[in-house]
Amino acid sequence: MKIFPRKLIFRLSTFSILFLIIITDPSAAAQSLQTEIKFIEPPQPFDHVINKHGESRLSLFTGLPVVGSTEYAYGISDQLTVGLLGGFTPFEEAVGIRIRTVLYQRSNSYRIYYCIPIIFYPQSGRAKPDPWFITRPNINFEWI
Numbered sequence: 001m002k003i004f005p006r007k008l009i010f011r012l013s014t015f016s017i018l019f020l021i022i023i024t025d026p027s028a029a030a031q032s033l034q035t036e037i038k039f040i041e042p043p044q045p046f047d048h049v050i051n052k053h054g055e056s057r058l059s060l061f062t063g064l065p066v067v068g069s070t071e072y073a074y075g076i077s078d079q080l081t082v083g084l085l086g087g088f089t090p091f092e093e094a095v096g097i098r099i100r101t102v103l104y105q106r107s108n109s110y111r112i113y114y115c116i117p118i119i120f121y122p123q124s125g126r127a128k129p130d131p132w133f134i135t136r137p138n139i140n141f142e143w144i
Helices: 004-026 026-033
Strands: 056-061 068-079 082-089 094-106 108-123 132-135 138-143
Touching: 068 094
Parallel strands: none
Antiparallel strands: 056 068, 068 082, 082 094, 094 108, 108 132, 108 138
């Protein structure tokens, strides 16, 4: 009597079971042979205005008259983001906050949001001796 190797016994038993399943119920065999393919959900589109709850972002930007600025923004909720600003011009430094909130959004393709940056320029002896604030509240209508 010849002893079969373990791999051959395993293959024969697996083949026998599959053969019995196919003979008794072909649809069950097709279901048992299918491999489960898990698709990774595509990432949600990046929102350039509002962070999701708990998400943060760091932005660096420049432009006239600002030489360099940065903002750290944090999503308080899915509809409210608060950012801390800092920057400098050739003559002054500035710090501030920027609040952005969604006022109305019925679908993903249209929304109305409110944005208000409040920037404080502390006292500097170079250009303006007194500290001052600037703010620019705006309401934006956005179609995506």
